[in-house]
Amino acid sequence: MERVPILKIGDILLVSIQVDMSDQTAIQLQEDLAERIVATGCHGVIIDITALDIVDSFVGRMLSTIASISKVLDAETVVVGMRPAVAITLVELGLSLNGIRTALNVERGMELIAASRADEWDEGADDEDTETTATA
Amino acid sequence: MERVPILKIGDILLVSIQVDMSDQTAIQLQEDLAERIVATGCHGVIIDITALDIVDSFVGRMLSTIASISKVLDAETVVVGMRPAVAITLVELGLSLNGIRTALNVERGMELIAASRADEWDEGADDEDTETTATA
Structure with a gap:
């Protein structure tokens, strides 16, 4: 199975998707990524899809799931490198990539994450006491 | 054809090889990389081979060629993420990856390139006048 x-890279985890995602590969990626976020304490995940000609609903859902998992683990997800044709197809298919932030390339994605962490830092002062309980 | x-990322070009390299893909990568080095003026190329289970003589030769092309274009190449099993196989096969520098992961590779550029900067002062003529 492909992995x-x-x-x-610094405080960021970078995933470059180049292979066709099967169910198994997608689940493996989600698990690996969750483990790496916890192990490294990274606060940002950049997913590069430059190599993808097509983003169908399966890949779209996978990206959303990864973004949700990362969010729970206090990491921000940014999808970068989307081709113009992919963006057009996504809109035509009615897939809006809910909750996913995008940037033009890896560098802009890094800037976006850095900026967003800085914002949170500013606002975070009085949120510190808030406690969230998750039930499985 | 896969590309x-x-x-x-900053002053560095990052290539993550995840697919089986055909002749065509390898040549395309060499061309793309040469173009990008010239277009961006980057001084470092990091090739990540974490995803590769096997590095045979074809891939080894491709890595050497990329390193040579980059060198001519004033960029340093570092191969990162080699698996232990791959290293063992390379040595057993007698492939020594001539002229290729390696590092454990992307971050170390970036440090290596940064350090090596700093050294060159120090030594470069009196090499400026040296002129090299290449004949095809």
Whole structure:
């Protein structure tokens, strides 16, 4: 089974998706990514889809799931490198990639995450006491 | 034909090889990379092979060629993420990856390139006048 590598660059995990995602590969990626976020304490995940010609509903859902998992683990997800044709197809298919932030390329994605962390830092002062309980 | 994406991060181009390299893909990658080095003026190329289970003589030669092309274009190449099993196989096969520098992961590779650029900067002062003529 193919496994998508996860690269750590500073405070960010970078995933470059180049292979066709099967159910198994997608689940493996979600698990690997969750583990790496916890192990490294990274606060940002960048998913590069430059190599993808097509983003169908399956890949769209996978991206949404990854974003949700990362959010729970206090990491922000940014999808970068979307081709113009992919964006057009997504809109035509009515897939809106809910809750996913996008950027033009990896560098902009890094800036976006850095900026967003800085904002949270500013606002975070009085949220510190808030406690969230998750039930399985 | 599959095309390996090239990501620009700061002064470095990052290539994550995840697919089996055919002749065509390898040549395309070499061309794309040369173009990107010239277009961006980057001084470092990091090739991540975390996803590769096997590095045979074809891939080894491709890595050497990329390193040589990059060098001519004043960019340093570092191969990162080699698995232990791959290293063992390479040595057993007698492939020494001539002229290729390696690092454990992307972050170390970036440090290596940064350090090596700093060294060159120090030594470069009196090499400026040296002129090299290449004949095809």
